[in-house]
Amino acid sequence: QKEVEQDPGPLSVPEGAIVSLNCTYSNSAFQYFMWYRQYSRKGPELLMYTYSSGNKEDGRFTAQVDKSSKYISLFIRDSQPSDSATYLCAPEADNDYKLSFGAGTTVTVRA
Amino acid sequence: GAGVSQSPSNKVTEKGKDVELRCDPISGHTALYWYRQSLGQGLEFLIYFQGNSAPDKSGLPSDRFSAERTGGSVSTLTIQRTQQEDSAVYLCASSVLDRAYEQYFGPGTRLTVT
Numbered sequence: 001q002k003e004v005e006q007d008p009g010p011l012s013v014p015e016g017a018i019v020s021l022n023c024t025y026s027n028s029a030f031q032y033f034m035w036y037r038q039y040s041r042k043g044p045e046l047l048m049y050t051y052s053s054g055n056k057e058d059g060r061f062t063a064q065v066d067k068s069s070k071y072i073s074l075f076i077r078d079s080q081p082s083d084s085a086t087y088l089c090a091p092e093a094d095n096d097y098k099l100s101f102g103a104g105t106t107v108t109v110r111a
Numbered sequence: 112g113a114g115v116s117q118s119p120s121n122k123v124t125e126k127g128k129d130v131e132l133r134c135d136p137i138s139g140h141t142a143l144y145w146y147r148q149s150l151g152q153g154l155e156f157l158i159y160f161q162g163n164s165a166p167d168k169s170g171l172p173s174d175r176f177s178a179e180r181t182g183g184s185v186s187t188l189t190i191q192r193t194q195q196e197d198s199a200v201y202l203c204a205s206s207v208l209d210r211a212y213e214q215y216f217g218p219g220t221r222l223t224v225t
Contacts, residue, residue, distance in 0.1 A: 008151065032212040043115070043202055043216030044154070088153060097142065097161070097211035098170075101153035 003027050006089055006102030014110050019076040023089035023102045026070065030091035033065045034099065035074045038086045047074075047087070079109045113137070115217035117203050123223045124193055132188040132220045136205030143186050144204045144214060145178060154202065160186060161208070193224045 006023045013019055021035075032051055036044035050056045053067040064073040072089050086106045090099040116135045124130050136143050145157040156170040160180040171177070175194075180186040190197055200221050204214040 004153070006153070034212055036216075041218075041221075043204075043218050045216065046213055049212050090154075092212055097144075097159055097167075098156050099154070099211070099214065101146075101155075103151065103153040 001026060003100045004089060004091060004102040007105055008103050010106040010108060012108045012110060013079055015079060015081060017079050017109075019074075019079050019083070019107055019109075021074040021076075021087050021089075021105050021107070023072040023091075024070055025072065025091055025100070027091070027093065027100070028067075028070070029093040029096075030067075030100075031094040032092040033063065033072050034090040034092065035061075035063055036088045036090055036101075038088060038104065040085075044088060076107075079107075081109045081111045084108045115203055115205055115215050117201075117217035117220050119220060120218065121221045121223075123225060126195060126224055127192055129189065129191045130193055130222065132190075132201050132203075132222070134186045134188070134203030134217060136184065136186070136203070137215055138184075139207065140205035140215070141183065141208050142206045142211065143180055144206075145186070145188050146202045146204065147172075147199045148202055148219070149199045157188070157201075190222075193222075195224050198222055198224045 034049040035047045038044040060077045062075045086104040088104040089102040143160040146154040159167040175191045178188045200219040202219045204216045
């Protein structure tokens with residue numbers, strides 16, 4: 001079993017829709033929960049991160065972490081064609097440096 | 112400022128040849144990471160450098176893979192006697208100390224072994 005499971009999709013939504021992305025994980029030591037966005041043929045870029053359980057909002061993006069169920073979510077509101085990318089969840093244990101990446105979910109937002 | 116740069120952007124090599132991939136991290140970033148991304152797969156950790164400490168090589172898939180970091184800056188990942196299963200995108204990232212959650216990635220080197 002992989003440490004981090006992520007549905008690879010692909011996911012195709014119309015512009016303006018809410019996009020919901022999810023990951024599950026097995027390592028209870030994970031404390032930091034990152035979401036990276038990767039455009040085609042580019043390196044990943046950090047979108048946002050959350051420490052421990054809770055919600056974090058940044059513009060149209062909301063990250064949620066439920067450590068009790070080991071479940072990570074990213075929501076994109078009012079999705080735009082420019083949001084079309086692969087989204088990777090990447091949790092990390094405290095005082096560690098290894099990120100455990102999910103396989104990534106490819107999202108296409110149709111204009 | 113300049114981001115993480117990697118060269119070459121693409122490399123096609125014949126099976127059995129050696130290849131060298133280069134990474135220039137962001138100036139001031141003491142931590143440097145190498146990952147491998149195969150088609151449809153997440154990023155696979157390869158190796159981690161932090162300052163003058165011994166690198167964590169636990170992710171290197173075989174002894175054909177090695178990496179070094181000179182002067183605490185530029186890093187080179189070397190793959191000897193390349194195999195077709197080595198075909199992947201090799202990504203380098205850097206971060207400041209104790210902020211491994213905020214890694215900055217380069218564009219990657221796409222390696223194809225024929």
